[in-house]
Amino acid sequence: MNDKTSKKVTVMPEDSVPLQNSPLQEEMNELKREMRSAKWFEWVQSHQNLIIGAVAGLVIALMVGGLWIEKDQAQSAAAATLYQQAVNEKDSTSKQAMLEKLTSQFSGNSYAALAMMQLARVDPENAETHLQNLIQNDHAMEEWVWQARLDLAEIKIAKGDQAAARVLLDKVVGKQYQQLRYYLLAELSDDVAEKNKYLQQALDAKSNDNELKQKIKTLLPQQAA
Numbered sequence: 001m002n003d004k005t006s007k008k009v010t011v012m013p014e015d016s017v018p019l020q021n022s023p024l025q026e027e028m029n030e031l032k033r034e035m036r037s038a039k040w041f042e043w044v045q046s047h048q049n050l051i052i053g054a055v056a057g058l059v060i061a062l063m064v065g066g067l068w069i070e071k072d073q074a075q076s077a078a079a080a081t082l083y084q085q086a087v088n089e090k091d092s093t094s095k096q097a098m099l100e101k102l103t104s105q106f107s108g109n110s111y112a113a114l115a116m117m118q119l120a121r122v123d124p125e126n127a128e129t130h131l132q133n134l135i136q137n138d139h140a141m142e143e144w145v146w147q148a149r150l151d152l153a154e155i156k157i158a159k160g161d162q163a164a165a166r167v168l169l170d171k172v173v174g175k176q177y178q179q180l181r182y183y184l185l186a187e188l189s190d191d192v193a194e195k196n197k198y199l200q201q202a203l204d205a206k207s208n209d210n211e212l213k214q215k216i217k218t219l220l221p222q223q224a225a
Contacts, residue, residue: 079111086118103133113140118149128155146173150180152178162188179205183216198218 079102086098099122102115116134120127131152135145149168157166166188173181182202190194199220207213 075106075112076109079106079109082106083111083114086115091141092122108139110139110141112142113137113144116140116149117144120148128152131155143174143177148179149173150177150184154185157187175206176208178202179207179209179216183212184221 039156080116082098082102086102087096088097089098090221096119099115099119102192103112103119106112113134116130116137120130120134131148133141134148140148149171150173153168156162156168169181169185169188179202182198182205186195186198186202196225199216203213203220204218
């Protein structure tokens with residue numbers, strides 16, 4: 001938003017001044033000559049500066065929009081390159097530095113959200129902060145937010161913060177994330193019947209993790225037997 005505003009401030013004075021003898025002015029003169037209605041002609045004549053200004057403003061807006069799109073594409077390309085470099089980096093310290101640079105310099109880009117997810121793994125001491133930042137990121141895909149909530153819930157459970165974990169698990173997730181959600185809800189439950197209910201729901205849910213599925217089977221009495 002700030003970039004767009006600053007562009008408008010700098011571009012408009014340069015492009016909106018010399019309209020006399022310009023193609024826009026000649027086109028307006030031709031339009032006036034072809035007017036059949038004297039009343040309409042009088043209105044156009046009395047408001048010609050307003051009309052010219054409106055047309056010029058539209059042209060400027062299109063120019064500014066084009067420049068913004070070009071800049072946005074260039075930023076996305078730069079963010080993608082930096083993200084790929086970070087993913088390929090073997091040294092954990094360098095990887096973390098690259099990811100942090102990406103989140104700070106390209107905060108308005110989807111790659112910043114991806115970097116936050118990577119940071120949660122590279123920088124486990126601050127994983128909660130990175131995951132919370134990802135959840136609040138407007139450019140993060142739904143699937144990333146769902147995964148971040150589940151990862152954060154696991155951390156909360158491990159730390160004994162069951163209330164915070166339940167708040168995260170009460171939120172809706174996609175079908176492919178339901179298995180882990182139900183499994184974590186089972187971990188939160190102290191009631192045997194409720195725990196088994198969640199484990200059964202986890203077993204019945206779409207599975208993307210065969211290892212977790214086998215673990216759930218061992219925890220269910222009827223499955224283990």
